[in-house]
Amino acid sequence: MGEPAATGDGPPTAKRLPRAQRRDQLLAAAERAIARDGPQVSMDTVAAEAGVSKPIVYRHFGDKNGLAHAVGERFAVALLSEWRTTLAAHADPRERTHAAIEVILRRIDEAPQTYRFLTRGSAEGVPALGDALDSFLRLIGDDLAAFMSSVNEDKSPERQAALLTWGHAMVGLVRSSTDLWLDRRHVSREELVAQLTDLLWNGFGDAGWMTGRPPGTRGDDPGTA
Incomplete structure (x- = not known):
């Protein structure tokens, strides 16, 4: 029965x-x-x-607002868990950068309508970027800043403040590029991951976080794989 x-x-x-x-x-x-x-x-x-x-x-x-928050939380928790696992699985800094971006883009590519639902709202008034996804993006930025701090030899308060800014700037760069890509599909996902990896690696290579070099130390070209 x-x-x-x-x-x-x-x-x-x-x-x-x-x-x-x-x-x-x-x-x-x-x-x-x-x-x-x-x-x-x-x-x-x-x-x-x-x-x-x-x-x-x-x-x-x-209400639908509450549903959006719950969907966003479910989406964010799964993505954050995979993202952290990916960071821990790659020792090479450039490979880690590439893999971390790929995880985010793949997850969004697998559920593009869910991502749009969370970031763009709807005609029924659901706010753009639900609270859960917003919190997730901040966690990603904080995680990046913490990782950069762990491998950066400069532990001064000034450097830590800069790393926090850079960590969140990286998240914003990836998100903005992803929003454009979802609408236009102007390149393949693999090409977008490669483009963003190159941009982050070259743009932040001298910050001392990719290899742990202190700021101002030149060394090898950070854009070289």
């Missing part, structure tokens, strides 16, 4: 699930609906995709 139907919780065939399990089910349904219908997806569509009534969706997320 199966579980009894959840009275008032949607179609007669809907089963009452533990709250966390139901939330995961709704988020997975939301991701499918967004991938199919884009940022303009409605709460009705999400409910239909999940096989529940709309009040259940509202009960878990409050």
